[in-house]
Amino acid sequence: xxxxxxxxxxxxxxxxxxxxxxxxxxxxxxxxxxxxxxxxxxxxxxxxxxxxxxxxxxxxxxxxxxxxxxxxxxxxxxxxxxxxxxxxxxxxxxxxxxxxxxxxxxxxxxxxxxxxxxxxxxxxxxxxxxxxxxxxxxxxxxxxxxxxxxxxxxxxxxxxxxxxxxxxxxxxxxxxxxxxxxxxxxxxxxxxxxxxxxxxxxxxxxxxxxxxxxxx
Amino acid sequence: xxxxxxxxxxxxxxxxxxxxxxxxxxxxxxxxxxxxxxxxxxxxxxxxxxxxxxxxxxxxxxxxxxxxxxxxxxxxxxxxxxxxxxxxxxxxxxxxxxxxxxxxxxxxxxxxxxxxxxxxxxxxxxxxxxxxxxxxxxxxxxxxxxxxxxxxxxxxxxxxxxxxxxxxxxxxxxxxxxxxxxxxxxxxxxxxxxxxx
Numbered sequence: 519x520x521x522x523x524x525x526x527x528x529x530x531x532x533x534x535x536x537x538x539x540x541x542x543x544x545x546x547x548x549x550x551x552x553x554x555x556x557x558x559x560x561x562x563x564x565x566x567x568x569x570x571x572x573x574x575x576x577x578x579x580x581x582x583x584x585x586x587x588x589x590x591x592x593x594x595x596x597x598x599x600x601x602x603x604x605x606x607x608x609x610x611x612x613x614x615x616x617x618x619x620x621x622x623x624x625x626x627x628x629x630x631x632x633x634x635x636x637x638x639x640x641x642x643x644x645x646x647x648x649x650x651x652x653x654x655x656x657x658x659x660x661x662x663x664x665x666x667x668x669x670x671x672x673x674x675x676x677x678x679x680x681x682x683x684x685x686x687x688x689x690x691x692x693x694x695x696x697x698x699x700x701x702x703x704x705x706x707x708x709x710x711x712x713x714x715x716x717x718x719x720x721x722x723x724x725x726x727x728x729x730x731x732x733x734x
Numbered sequence: 735x736x737x738x739x740x741x742x743x744x745x746x747x748x749x750x751x752x753x754x755x756x757x758x759x760x761x762x763x764x765x766x767x768x769x770x771x772x773x774x775x776x777x778x779x780x781x782x783x784x785x786x787x788x789x790x791x792x793x794x795x796x797x798x799x800x801x802x803x804x805x806x807x808x809x810x811x812x813x814x815x816x817x818x819x820x821x822x823x824x825x826x827x828x829x830x831x832x833x834x835x836x837x838x839x840x841x842x843x844x845x846x847x848x849x850x851x852x853x854x855x856x857x858x859x860x861x862x863x864x865x866x867x868x869x870x871x872x873x874x875x876x877x878x879x880x881x882x883x884x885x886x887x888x889x890x891x892x893x894x895x896x897x898x899x900x901x902x903x904x905x906x907x908x909x910x911x912x913x914x915x916x917x918x919x920x921x922x923x924x925x926x927x928x929x930x931x
Contacts, residue, residue, distance in 0.1 A: 524826030528815070535814040535853065590808025591823075593788055597804055598828040605827060732788045 521599055525608030532585075533616050540616040543578040547571065547621055551628040563632035564642055564693030570628075571621045571646055572653060572682055578617035579657035580674035582609070583665045583728065592665075593732050602725040610658055610721070618650030638696030645709060649689040652713040655720035656681045662727035666734065685712055738763055738799065739877045739908050740785065745794030747780050754780055755929055758794070762877070764906040767899060767924045769913060776930025778912035779807065779881055785910060786879045801828070803875040805866050805883060813855035817846055817865050820854060821872055832872045840871035844894065859886045867891070870898050878902060878909040 533540050550570045558566065586592035599605035625646050626639045660678035664670045692705035740762040747754045754777030760768060770778050783789035784796060786804040804810075811820050818837055825832035841850045844864040849857060854865065863886045870878065883895050899909055 520829070521827060524823060528812075528819070528823045528826075531819065532812055532814045585812070588808070589812055590806055590810040591812050593806060593808065594804070594810040594824060595827055596788065597786055597802070598824070600829075732783075733790060 519604065521601075521604040522608040522611070525595075525599075525605045526612045529609050529612035530615065533612065536585075539581065540578070543574040543617060544620050544624070546577060547574040548624065548628070551631065555628075555632045560633045563629055564638070564697055565690040566632065567625055567628050567642065568645075568649075568686055568690040568693060571618075571625070571650060572679075572686055574621055575618060575650060575653045575657060575682075576675045576678065579613065579654055579678075580661050580664075580670035582613050582658055582661050583731075584661075584670065587665045587731065592728065596729060596732060602728075603721050606658075606721045606724050606728075610654055610724075613658075614651050614654045618646070618654055621650060622646035633697070637699070638693060641696030641702055641706075642693040644706065645689040645692045648706070648709045648713050649685045652685050652709070652716045653682055655716040655724075656685075659720055659723045659727060662724045662731060665728070666731035685709065688712065738797075740799070740802075740910075741797045742785060743795050745781075745784060745791040745796060747777060747784060747789070747791050749780075756793075760910075760927065762908045762910065764876070764908055765903045766908045767903060768910045769924055769926045770910065770929065771912075771914065771926055772929035773914070778929055781929065782806070782879050782881050782910065782912055798877065800877050801875040802877040802879055803869065803873045804879045804881075805869065806881045809862050809866055810869075811854050811862055811865055814853060816853055817841055817850045817857075817868070820865065821868060824869060825872060828873065828875070830872070830874050832874075837868075837872055840868040841865075843871055844868045845890075860888060860891065863887055864891060864894075867894060867898065870902070876907045878907065878911075880909060880911045882913060883911060884913060884915050 547570055551567065554566050583592060586595070595605055596602065622643050625642055629639050629642055630636060657674065657678045660674040661670055663677065664673050688705045688708045692702040692709065695702045695705065738761045742758065742760050744757050744759055746756040762768060770781060772778050780789060784791045786802055787798070815823070818841070821832070821837045838850065841847055844867045846861060846864055846868065849861060854862060884892050887895065902909060
């Protein structure tokens with residue numbers, strides 16, 4: 519737990535001192551929602567918001583380890599953090615708190631803007647709160663695998679977007695069902711199961727990928 | 735031997751077809767300093783990364799019996815944090831019990847007392863290097879693995895490295911140091927290992 523909070527606090531502090539890094543994906547999310555609101559109809563709203571949340575997530579997560587790799591704090595973390603698992607979790611938790619969580623918080627505004635009604639907004643926020651941490655965890659694997667190449671960007675997107683599909687399917691399906699007044703329990707449980715699976719497996723995969731990234 | 739802090743047995747590293755070193759063995763006991771010399775590209779940094787566990791050698795085994803501290807080419811210092819915050823984080827992940835008093839004292843000792851609340855991006859290269867020296871003062875690790883510790887330092891900073899190494903060795907620590915400049919004070923008990931010959 520000490521490792522988790524040490525890393526969590528440090529990464530929040532770094533993020534607060536480099537606000538534009540965290541703000542850009544959010545600005546993208548807001549702008550793209552506005553554009554799609556102008557260009558597309560209301561019936562697709564939950565799916566649209568979910569796809570944009572997913573893109574915003576890739577944009578944010580692809581750089582999650584880059585600064586640390588550049589300045590050598592990543593290698594220090596690998597040497598000293600025993601075990602690595604809680605430190606990776608702390609890092610990703612701080613990252614999610616400034617990328618996935620704000621998207622979930624902003625999503626009601628996006629939904630009301632697109633549909634003009636508040637039906638199903640609560641479920642949309644809930645699905646994003648469960649789904650975006652899973653996306654961050656999965657995306658971090660791609661980010662860790664590519665950190666040594668020095669250019670993540672589209673490569674990370676191509677690597678991880680296929681793995682985002684199940685989360686997208688259940689998240690968008692639950693949000694759409696809620697808007698139509700249908701039951702959503704199954705989709706929510708499936709989302710929660712995906713989050714549980716990624717919580718247990720992803721930090722180990724990230725740790726292994728980071729260790730490999732320092733071999734040169 | 736039982737009190738070895740570090741033992742490397744017959745390690746081998748290659749980059750593509752080029753063998754950097756092969757059948758290389760070394761051991762380190764308390765109070766010892768091994769200087770690793772060699773021209774650029776001879777594998778000094780790779781050897782050190784193997785010793786600290788960042789790089790897996792192609793063959794051979796490495797045993798570390800104690801915590802180690804690694805100062806590499808990359809500073810290990812986040813530019814968005816202040817010197818104090820950087821050292822606090824490093825102490826936190828390494829599980830050392832360095833408190834703010836000892837961190838402040840260390841920063842004062844390396845001449846960063848006045849800059850301790852500036853973000854590291856605003857410090858000069860030499861000042862950032864001095865911050866990595868402050869790590870040596872704060873960390874309790876008995877084994878130091880230093881890659882070119884004299885880079886970017888002024889004469890005063892070089893003397894400081896010499897003092898720190900001497901003090902570390904008299905208190906039972908050991909160090910491996912890659913360098914192509916002579917260390918300022920090289921006392922007895924120093925072994926030199928030359929790569930690329």
